[in-house]
Amino acid sequence: MFDLKAYLKVKQQAVNAALKTLWDDTEPYPTPLVKAMRYSLEAGGKRLRPILCIGATEAVGGNEADVMPAACALELIHTYSLIHDDLPAMDDDDLRRGKPTCHKAFDEATAILAGDALLTAAFEILATAGRHSENDALKWLEVAYLIARAAGYSGMVQGQMIDLSVEGREITLEELERLHRLKTGALIEASVMAGGVLGGGSSQEVVALGAYGRHIGLAFQMADDILNIEGKPETLGKPVGSDQVLQKVTGPSMIGLEEAKARASNLIEHALEELKNFGIRGEPLAALGRYVIERNK
């Protein structure tokens, strides 16, 4: 029986160790800018995107060390997006995972710049990995392209833009799912595809991994919204029911709790279906898929 808990722990440690080495501590570092970048990066994320990237590369026979720069880049981009989303002009959040948000711990200008610097550093890391590996140069360019496309004006940034624009107006379930696909799904999809590309997966394998990523991305968001209603504040680390207080439109609020759970399960079934040709190597991704809807935080 595959032990997901142990797998997550080992991979989180590996990712955290790699993230620690990104910026050195000799003068003039850490600058106040790098301190703010690190503050948010080390605020206790689950490292889901890096682990999906590693799991995907293992699914096609690649190995962790080879994709670590991509895993780090994905976490930097995820972290930058949280910092900017929390800004007063956006969601105006004071707390994230129980700690002051970046603009509260530092100031607004520093938070904007820390986000900008994390996003830029992600591409510096990808380019650095690529320029040192002549044989894999095209793979790294492909990965930089996949990640940039998923993160930018036709992906994550566009999702945040739509999220801000739907506040307080009625939307359809289709619009809501498009929003989630862009805002969280696109980068999750890119995470698994990046792992597949770098591990030398065939184009069919990369396509299957992308489909897996799309399904679990939507299920992840649905599960988050269900936890916001049903979760325990002590395990969740934040108050439950905040979406209802804010009258935020979510999957459960539109189609009801039971229907939302059925939809999340169905998405995971479809995700696991995509893994059927990977055999035993796909087991970590399969377990991660089940975890997405079974977790309690």
Place this chain on the structure above:
Amino acid sequence: MFDLKAYLKVKQQAVNAALKTLWDDTEPYPTPLVKAMRYSLEAGGKRLRPILCIGATEAVGGNEADVMPAACALELIHTYSLIHDDLPAMDDDDLRRGKPTCHKAFDEATAILAGDALLTAAFEILATAGRHSENDALKWLEVAYLIARAAGYSGMVQGQMIDLSVEGREITLEELERLHRLKTGALIEASVMAGGVLGGGSSQEVVALGAYGRHIGLAFQMADDILNIEGKPETLGKPVGSDQVLQKVTGPSMIGLEEAKARASNLIEHALEELKNFGIRGEPLAALGRYVIERNK
């Protein structure tokens, strides 16, 4: 005699034409996000960085079409930096080149996201160019690396961070020049180096181009600060003397107007010195160098 005015006009048109094709106009585009990106991108920049990139590639025998993706990426990054610098939490500017800044024309959230999306799009463009050219894959990775390093936590973003931190306190000329080297110099240096790399320049040539870029970057900033004192508001498109009103520390305010002019001339002499081995091919860059301190806007 080399006709810089005609050269600038032709190159600006070529860059503007390339920028126009970056995002298509079929549904769902242009989204409000892409509209905001375009608004700032088309607000009348001189396209200095793209033209330096093109001039540098011509100096090593390369050609314009091959570097156009890099030229566009540089302008996108420059534009994103202006949008974020103008934000209320930063310099809080309502006007840029006589037009409302992005957050005034749209809103603050849109401006933050438009900046994020422009920065991300720059790397999408570089990665796209690289993945379509197997022979030049390593060159594009090198260029993405140079640009990311120049734009990020050890370059432009760090420069803006220092700029915010020095407001209202005494600094030395060395500190001021370091600030300018990071905030404007680094990306200008990367612009010419990128052109050199993509044009197939030798490492000595790329190093010489980088040194040229560093010198004109500092001269450019000094000339800007001189124009802020001596320029004519009707050619400049903004009020003169605004730095004095804001008690902003500049080169001229620290060492006096005459000394500042001598320093700018001296920097340009050093820049031109770096071009001596490029012969006739280096003429556009030489003329651009002279223009930096002779322009009246």
